[in-house]
Amino acid sequence: MNEKHDFASDLRTYLVGFALAALLSAVPFAAVALHRPRAQVLWLLIGCGLVQLLVHFRCFLHIDLSEQKRDDLQLILFSVMIVVLMVGGTLWIMGNAHRHMM
The missing domain is CATH 1.10.287 (Helix Hairpins)
Structure with missing residues (x-):
C-alpha cells in the first residue's frame, strides 16, 4: 500500500x-x-x-533543504562552481589573447 x-x-x-x-x-x-x-x-x-x-x-x-539532501545540493553547487570557473577562465584567457592579437 x-x-x-x-x-x-x-x-x-x-x-x-x-x-x-x-x-x-x-x-x-x-x-x-x-x-x-x-x-x-x-x-x-x-x-x-x-x-x-x-x-x-x-x-x-x-533536492530540498532537508538534512538528508543537503550533501547532494552541496555537490551540485560545487560542480556548478567548478564549471563556471573553467568556462569563465577560458573566456577570459581567450578574450585576452584576442585583444593582444588585434
Whole structure:
C-alpha cells in the first residue's frame, strides 16, 4: 500500500514539475511573440530561468533543504562552481589573447 502512495506522490510531483517547467518556458516565448521591450524580455528570461532551475531541483532531482539532501545540493553547487570557473577562465584567457592579437 505504501508503494502505491509513493508512486502516486512521485507522479504528482513529476506532473506539477512538468506543468511548471512548461509554463516557465512558455512565458518568455509569449513575451517575445508579443514584442515586449528587449530589456523586459531579458529580465523575464533570467527570472523564469532561475525559477525553472529551482523547479527542476525540487520536482525532478528531489533536492530540498532537508538534512538528508543537503550533501547532494552541496555537490551540485560545487560542480556548478567548478564549471563556471573553467568556462569563465577560458573566456577570459581567450578574450585576452584576442585583444593582444588585434
